[in-house]
Amino acid sequence: MSRLILPLLLAILAGCAKPATVTSPWVSPPPGSFLSAAAEPLSDAEVVKQASRADFILVGESHTNPCDHAVQTRLIEAMAQSGQRFSIGLEMLPVTSQSVLDGFNARRITAGDLGEEVGWEKLWGYSYALYKPVFELAEKFDLPVIALNIPRQTLVTFRDKGNMGLGEADRNALPRRIIPASPAQKAALAMQVGLHQSMRTPAAAPKDTPAADAKPPGTMPGKPPSMDEMAEKFYLVQALWDSMMAEQALAWKERLARPMLILAGSGHVEHGWGIEYRLRTLDPKAACLSVMPVRDEADFKAQTDAAQRPLPADQVYFHCAAQHKSRLGMNILFEEKAMRVESVDPGSKADIAGLMAGDILLKGGDRDLKEAMDLHFAAMAASRQNKPLELTVQRADQTINLSIPLASPQD
Numbered sequence: 001m002s003r004l005i006l007p008l009l010l011a012i013l014a015g016c017a018k019p020a021t022v023t024s025p026w027v028s029p030p031p032g033s034f035l036s037a038a039a040e041p042l043s044d045a046e047v048v049k050q051a052s053r054a055d056f057i058l059v060g061e062s063h064t065n066p067c068d069h070a071v072q073t074r075l076i077e078a079m080a081q082s083g084q085r086f087s088i089g090l091e092m093l094p095v096t097s098q099s100v101l102d103g104f105n106a107r108r109i110t111a112g113d114l115g116e117e118v119g120w121e122k123l124w125g126y127s128y129a130l131y132k133p134v135f136e137l138a139e140k141f142d143l144p145v146i147a148l149n150i151p152r153q154t155l156v157t158f159r160d161k162g163n164m165g166l167g168e169a170d171r172n173a174l175p176r177r178i179i180p181a182s183p184a185q186k187a188a189l190a191m192q193v194g195l196h197q198s199m200r201t202p203a204a205a206p207k208d209t210p211a212a213d214a215k216p217p218g219t220m221p222g223k224p225p226s227m228d229e230m231a232e233k234f235y236l237v238q239a240l241w242d243s244m245m246a247e248q249a250l251a252w253k254e255r256l257a258r259p260m261l262i263l264a265g266s267g268h269v270e271h272g273w274g275i276e277y278r279l280r281t282l283d284p285k286a287a288c289l290s291v292m293p294v295r296d297e298a299d300f301k302a303q304t305d306a307a308q309r310p311l312p313a314d315q316v317y318f319h320c321a322a323q324h325k326s327r328l329g330m331n332i333l334f335e336e337k338a339m340r341v342e343s344v345d346p347g348s349k350a351d352i353a354g355l356m357a358g359d360i361l362l363k364g365g366d367r368d369l370k371e372a373m374d375l376h377f378a379a380m381a382a383s384r385q386n387k388p389l390e391l392t393v394q395r396a397d398q399t400i401n402l403s404i405p406l407a408s409p410q411d
Helices: 008-014 043-050 066-081 096-107 111-118 132-141 153-160 169-174 183-199 227-256 275-282 297-303 351-354 372-384
Strands: 058-059 087-094 145-149 258-267 289-294 313-320 322-323 330-335 338-343 360-364 390-393 398-406
Touching: 043 066, 043 289, 043 313, 058 066, 058 275, 066 132, 066 258, 066 289, 066 322, 087 096, 087 227, 096 111, 096 132, 096 145, 111 132, 132 145, 145 227, 153 169, 153 227, 183 227, 227 258, 227 275, 275 289, 289 297, 297 313, 330 372, 338 351, 351 398, 360 372, 372 390
Parallel strands: 058 258, 058 289, 087 145, 087 258, 289 313
Antiparallel strands: 322 330, 330 338, 338 360, 360 390, 390 398
16 A cells, blocks of 8 residues: 555644654664664563553554564564453454354364364465464463454445345444545555556455455446446445454453454554544544554655654554565565565475576566566466466576466465
């Protein structure tokens, strides 16, 4: 999501002091290091102390970044070891999964079995192995785990047909109050609308954005949705997601009488635009701590731009280089002007196709590969055509073409 300047009106409405911008030079810290908004290193103990004062600790992630997941588990373990008792809220699962999580919370289901029991791969799509350490810590320290999200089919039906298209069960799975996106979040979402419009097909929308996989209500049959129609749909889906998660988090905090650590995609956490904005709308007294990943100096400066964040919350950042753990079995590091394969899982599709650690990814089909979204779109295009993903890679001084079969949409 691009970083946009928050309109002056929102800052005035917020009526709150803004956090400081970066005052010290950026020195690239070790992977997983915590940082203050002034680029000062923070120990785990200092972050735990800040977390102890919060009702909600919102930890952002890129879903396929192994470093992000490692930091999450380290923070959870450090908080639990300090004696804090909290619940763990998940964007990754819909509220309809709570009965299975209740079995886990009662220790009738183990962390080892939970992925299969809850249908993790089908519901979320990203590997359970990336999240399993979180459940192992919940098991070890007796931390309740809570599903926060709206069921996907409910979201899609409401988005496309409105409330009249829902059955009673679906209506009960909607948030009681849908809080619209703030002006700043709308501006950022508009950038995503432009990206997906350029793809000319809603099916190309990535999983971690408000997916546009069906036409908006009122669109004429056979007529592509307009930019305005796509934008309104994006805004509605984002509002549904974040409103639902905030409403559930507040309800469970009251029910359990514990603070909640929330794991969610960075788009739901950055600048306080997403879940936090809804939490504070529903409960202005809610104390929030956001913990956001930053990839490099430019990303850090964008994240700590005071003009973008009017909310008076504590903020912590952690440094994790841009990585992508693909379901094809390759872990990719994003370096300046290059996507380098750091490792390949033995026996994976990438391994069978001949991909090797150290390879530089140049093209996916006819698309130049510069970031994870490019690889995602290339794989989606190949999958829709029932073709393998054709990769062009640089290996030492050679250019090599590889073909990876795709059984279903992959990235």
